[in-house]
Amino acid sequence: MNRKRLGYVLLIAALVIAGTWQIGQGLYIHAKALLAQELLENAWLKTRNGEQRATPWPWADTWPVARLSVPSQNISLIVLAGDSGRTLAFGPGHNFGSATLGENGNSFVSGHRDTHFRFLEYLQPGDRVYVDTPQGQRKVYRIEQASIVEAGEAWVESEPQTSRLSLVTCYPFESIVPGGSQRYIVSAVEVNPQPDQSELFKGNPEYNPF
Amino acid sequence: MFRTTRHRLGYRKKREYFHDGYASKSGIVVWLQRFVMVVLVIVLMVFLMLLGDVVHADENYQQLPQVNLQDVSEGSLLLRTGKPGMYQQVPILHSDVDMRISGMIMRARIKQSFRNPGQEWVEGIYVFPLPDQAAVDHMRMHIGDRVIEGVIKEKQEAKRIYEQARREGKKAALTEQERPNMFTNSVANIGPGETVVVEIEYQQVLRYDQGKFGLRFPMAITPRYIPGKPVSENITVTGTGWAKNTNQVPAASRITPPVYQGRGKINPVSLRIELDVGYPLLEVKSLYHRMAQRKHGVGQITLTLAEGDVPADRDFELVWTPDVGHAPKAALFSEKIKGEFYHLLMVLPPEQGAEGGQPMAREVIYIIDTSGSMSGTSIEQARRSLLMALSRLRPRDRFNVIQFNSTTDLLFSQVREANQRNLRRAQRYVRDLDANGGTEMAPALTAALKGQGESQYVRQVIFLTDGSVGNESALFDLIKQHLGQSRLFTVGIGSAPNSYFMRKAAQYGRGTFTYIGDVREVNEKMAALFTKLESPVMSDLDVQFSNGVQVEAWPKRVPDLYHGEPIILAAKTSTAGEKVIIKGMRSLAPWQATLNMTQGRSGEGIGVFWARSKIAALIDSVHEGADKTKVREEVINVALTHHLVSRYTSLVAVDVTPTRPQNASLDSHALPVNLPQGQNYQKIFGQLPQTATPAELHLLIGFVLLLLVWLIMHYRLFARITGEHDK
Numbered sequence: 001m002n003r004k005r006l007g008y009v010l011l012i013a014a015l016v017i018a019g020t021w022q023i024g025q026g027l028y029i030h031a032k033a034l035l036a037q038e039l040l041e042n043a044w045l046k047t048r049n050g051e052q053r054a055t056p057w058p059w060a061d062t063w064p065v066a067r068l069s070v071p072s073q074n075i076s077l078i079v080l081a082g083d084s085g086r087t088l089a090f091g092p093g094h095n096f097g098s099a100t101l102g103e104n105g106n107s108f109v110s111g112h113r114d115t116h117f118r119f120l121e122y123l124q125p126g127d128r129v130y131v132d133t134p135q136g137q138r139k140v141y142r143i144e145q146a147s148i149v150e151a152g153e154a155w156v157e158s159e160p161q162t163s164r165l166s167l168v169t170c171y172p173f174e175s176i177v178p179g180g181s182q183r184y185i186v187s188a189v190e191v192n193p194q195p196d197q198s199e200l201f202k203g204n205p206e207y208n209p210f
Numbered sequence: 211m212f213r214t215t216r217h218r219l220g221y222r223k224k225r226e227y228f229h230d231g232y233a234s235k236s237g238i239v240v241w242l243q244r245f246v247m248v249v250l251v252i253v254l255m256v257f258l259m260l261l262g263d264v265v266h267a268d269e270n271y272q273q274l275p276q277v278n279l280q281d282v283s284e285g286s287l288l289l290r291t292g293k294p295g296m297y298q299q300v301p302i303l304h305s306d307v308d309m310r311i312s313g314m315i316m317r318a319r320i321k322q323s324f325r326n327p328g329q330e331w332v333e334g335i336y337v338f339p340l341p342d343q344a345a346v347d348h349m350r351m352h353i354g355d356r357v358i359e360g361v362i363k364e365k366q367e368a369k370r371i372y373e374q375a376r377r378e379g380k381k382a383a384l385t386e387q388e389r390p391n392m393f394t395n396s397v398a399n400i401g402p403g404e405t406v407v408v409e410i411e412y413q414q415v416l417r418y419d420q421g422k423f424g425l426r427f428p429m430a431i432t433p434r435y436i437p438g439k440p441v442s443e444n445i446t447v448t449g450t451g452w453a454k455n456t457n458q459v460p461a462a463s464r465i466t467p468p469v470y471q472g473r474g475k476i477n478p479v480s481l482r483i484e485l486d487v488g489y490p491l492l493e494v495k496s497l498y499h500r501m502a503q504r505k506h507g508v509g510q511i512t513l514t515l516a517e518g519d520v521p522a523d524r525d526f527e528l529v530w531t532p533d534v535g536h537a538p539k540a541a542l543f544s545e546k547i548k549g550e551f552y553h554l555l556m557v558l559p560p561e562q563g564a565e566g567g568q569p570m571a572r573e574v575i576y577i578i579d580t581s582g583s584m585s586g587t588s589i590e591q592a593r594r595s596l597l598m599a600l601s602r603l604r605p606r607d608r609f610n611v612i613q614f615n616s617t618t619d620l621l622f623s624q625v626r627e628a629n630q631r632n633l634r635r636a637q638r639y640v641r642d643l644d645a646n647g648g649t650e651m652a653p654a655l656t657a658a659l660k661g662q663g664e665s666q667y668v669r670q671v672i673f674l675t676d677g678s679v680g681n682e683s684a685l686f687d688l689i690k691q692h693l694g695q696s697r698l699f700t701v702g703i704g705s706a707p708n709s710y711f712m713r714k715a716a717q718y719g720r721g722t723f724t725y726i727g728d729v730r731e732v733n734e735k736m737a738a739l740f741t742k743l744e745s746p747v748m749s750d751l752d753v754q755f756s757n758g759v760q761v762e763a764w765p766k767r768v769p770d771l772y773h774g775e776p777i778i779l780a781a782k783t784s785t786a787g788e789k790v791i792i793k794g795m796r797s798l799a800p801w802q803a804t805l806n807m808t809q810g811r812s813g814e815g816i817g818v819f820w821a822r823s824k825i826a827a828l829i830d831s832v833h834e835g836a837d838k839t840k841v842r843e844e845v846i847n848v849a850l851t852h853h854l855v856s857r858y859t860s861l862v863a864v865d866v867t868p869t870r871p872q873n874a875s876l877d878s879h880a881l882p883v884n885l886p887q888g889q890n891y892q893k894i895f896g897q898l899p900q901t902a903t904p905a906e907l908h909l910l911i912g913f914v915l916l917l918l919v920w921l922i923m924h925y926r927l928f929a930r931i932t933g934e935h936d937k
Contacts, residue, residue, distance in 0.1 A: 012919055019915030026908030033903075061619075081617075084646060085900060096616035096647045112903050170902035176910060178902035 036090035379870030420774030435649035475521030543813030579675035587888030614654035615647030677711030821852035
């Protein structure tokens, strides 16, 4: 009898531990994503003050390269160098091979669909995206379109005359299992940094007409 | 049924009923008991499977995202329009390779059959690798039974002749050199269903190192990283590659053939080798391909691929060892052409073990290439090699590790002592290396060569890479400029490293090169390299011919020799000559050897060998500051005299009769090549990173599990099962 009961207790305990562990894992990913952005603020400050490759913590293999903000979504994120899996856990990552953020060419920034780049789904053509460079410049981009592509079938073509920004995340948004092959790409082009009046009504925290 | 059960379970009253039922062991209750067990087992199994999936996804999540857009530096996004049948109209290629080895020279004949399976007239353009010292001296175009011999022309002129024939609807073939180890064959006007064969012949001198002869036949090109900013297209004639010409690699589009992405492999190759070396052999080994051997006599063996054709997706390497006591120590081959005498001279200095007394402490800088093309099997080979290299350091040595891809990263900001603590840190660093990103080599090389410290250290730079860059020439300049007291040793990694880069970088770095194409080779090949690093070098080599003979010998300055390496020299003399005296210094002890030239054996291809050596030396002289136009003139001169394809000369063959009707159009197709074995398309061209986390999946599984617990506890089904046994 006792063996059966013991088995029962063990089963329940195993299930509870496994369940809690899984939930912990899930929450950990979100916590890491949130917390890292806070820690990155400091490194970004250093970067703004001219420090090269200011790593947010001593053993980090990435560093801030720009700030990305989307007033219409109340988003302000620090973009990291590189888009390896390790990096993307902490923030959106800029692809090394693509153009430097804020400069001519096409810059690719990728982020996780369930953490930092969840907002991509809600972006609309015409929305403004701001990129603050380490040199203190603010570039304004206007969203042109969004497309869904197969990750293996998309590539970038040379177009050095304009500055473009491509924000990439996984698609479909609702999918629960990671590792899908589709990507959602929001494409934006640099525009004249004239403030758009409509932003006033979208609650841009940084826009103050008075 | 399931619904009913659940419904019943929902009522406590019914539970009593069940309890009673259970006690009386009614059939229903037993069935229910089993049912619940089965459900639980299934849920558990599903959970475990999902868990496995998550773990797996997590791995991907570590590896897959390391991708980049290195093939192009900027631009807008395009969708690939191609479908699986993308290359259907592209000519299909089959290559037959025939090699003959005798003495110190290998001669090869490659027949490339271009078959047009489509309905249109096509032009096929195929970029293919050859050994970096290959001297291509013949090209023939076979149309049915007819054979048209290619003629050697200045490169632009050859191109014009080809273009004209192409326009006029005549069949034509053109063989051009893109890099010393990369060539292009173009064939114009292949009719629907037709096959045109382009046959090229080349020769190369064998590598003789540490008692073994080696022959490397490259079959694949690792996609080259093209640094720099794209230049506008209308300035230059573009090739057919995937890369745009850039300010750093002007002909990038010519050295980046499209990579086949379909199922399986393309471009089959058949291979046959006749070995006829004249000395008994201890061992003949093909490192990466299974070969069937047939012996004919002493030192005579025929080798063919054991399993028929192989896809051109990795380098072929043959190594043979002369039997004990038969290893040649010196050899002289001569050929008389038009009243002039050409010689190939090989002398192997006697071996000498490590110096007596303490060898000098070393300062070793390891550079490891962690770019996207190193992903897959290559990075594993590089990591293992590097770990082995670290283990060879002695406590008084100093070291550092530098990795580079798009950026350069140093393990320590300065060289550090090779103590346990630092070595452990280095090992951890190396184990964590992962391959992704571009191949920006220059900053890493600069970082390794600069900051040279005290002279009581022997400074060695060990460079592990596949050399897949398009800006070789600029890198050679950089090495030459910053070398100082350092010596650079290249270790070619992977199934298709850039042999031209390996050899030349080592030459400019006054070191030597080695190849590792498989993890299993790491121990043996690295050990051989360490022997070289730790043995005294033969330096100040000088070769003198007896008085009164006019001599033109290449290379002008004989490079330092590492353990087990012979001097190989090409010389042209006005008379047959008498004697050659070779002098050198090894750890302050002079060494001298005399060779009697009258005893030289006559050999074929020695003139070509001399011409090829001269061209190589001339091209090298540009890095030493020689005038480019003058060098070009001289190269064209030698190449035309000896019928050689070079940077400035091409072979062209044109059929006299036009075959394509004037009204039929001509489609031009770049023939796709295989990605070298063990490499990952996604990592090299790979586009977008993995951008989903398993967070939600984790949460979902977690909640399901807890719900399950709640259900079980709430209804205490199990308690009752055990309760039953209490009775």
